Amino acid sequence: MCIHDKHALYLNGMDYTLILKNISRHIALTAKEQAVFTGMLEEQVLPRKAVLLHENDICRASAFVVSGCLRGYTIDSNGFEHVLQFAPPDWWIADMYSLITQQPGHLVIDALEDSEVLLLPKKEQEILYTRIPKFERFFRIITENSLVSNRQRLLDNLSLGAQERYAQFCKRYPTLIEKIPQKQVAAYIGVTPEFLSKLKAAWLKKSR
Amino acid sequence: MCIHDKHALYLNGMDYTLILKNISRHIALTAKEQAVFTGMLEEQVLPRKAVLLHENDICRASAFVVSGCLRGYTIDSNGFEHVLQFAPPDWWIADMYSLITQQPGHLVIDALEDSEVLLLPKKEQEILYTRIPKFERFFRIITENSLVSNRQRLLDNLSLGAQERYAQFCKRYPTLIEKIPQKQVAAYIGVTPEFLSKLKAAWLKKSR
DNA sequence: CTGATTTCTTAATCTAGGTTATTGGATCGG
């Protein structure tokens, strides 16, 4: 499954409304600045299961999800997958480590369903910082928010049991729980799919 | 070594050399900008065990550690402590959630040994962003780095066993392992002190 | 220096969650 099999008719057809609204939540752009910014974006269509970033790739862009759903995960030495992040529409995703250092990273990013993303190449992002310094602020703020939720997740993993982590997940991502396979949720909260299945059964039995 | 230079850095007793060097790793400040910045800082001496931020406090400043060592941790519903971060000299520490939202937070920050910190109040930090926009960049970069290491730690917790996490900790923080009590390391890597003790004993036995 | 507090170790027992295997049900791609 190759991401280069783009269907030509999808090119130049993507909507910038969502990404501009995403940005306007933190900084205000003039029409001209909006044009500079959108001019830097690359459009990419990802069929289900297409891989945007492989293990050991150097991450060259941040991705903004317009439609569908991506996921970022690693594969450990026993072949188990651990999901770091799901990215439904209106979310950013990248291998931050690799993006910053430009070293090969260990994150895999792929599409859980047919998806459309906008890519902001690192090179363009750096030009953006000098030409429109407000973007320093924008990315500072979204990185801060990302850090806060990441810290909370770490604390949840340290202090909560599996059923509580599952409950947290359902509460925090009510839309995701409907659409992504249960084994992906298991790989996110840090249990085996079998055990998650057991948890749900126990919960059902208790509730009647 | 010129006495007058030294005096300029010790305005009210604490040394700004370290914090200015910390900042110069990412942005270049003029002498005037340095003066504006250091003028915003509050000095605070913390004897061992002193608490800088209590649970349910609103976090009103970022702290930069000049000497000693702080730790940020939460207390779960069973009374167990979970260490989110250690902050030896040259590190920043804060309850990011509370600092951003100005809501009461759950993080406790205290001193593991006699320490000196410089506080940058949130209000001053915001003034800094408008008066010296380079600081947007500075805090974007350190937040990005913090996010990267936090993500790696989360993945380690999901994919590694306890002894591997301990080995990682020793490798990443060789100076800390010498000076902080073992039970604090246990509360960081996510095991009981008893189990960490067992791990070390097993490791010693195996290595001869 | 000294008692008090905190920290480390060891060991027996217990449990949350993992492993393996099997089955039936969904979903997908052709």
Place this chain on the structure above:
DNA sequence: CCGATCCAATAACCTAGATTAAGAAATCAG
């Protein structure tokens, strides 16, 4: 529409790490 692949559920058994308890060693405050 049909076979292939993937996914969810259940159950028997297994292990990493928790719990409890108790003594030894280290560190601290007066």
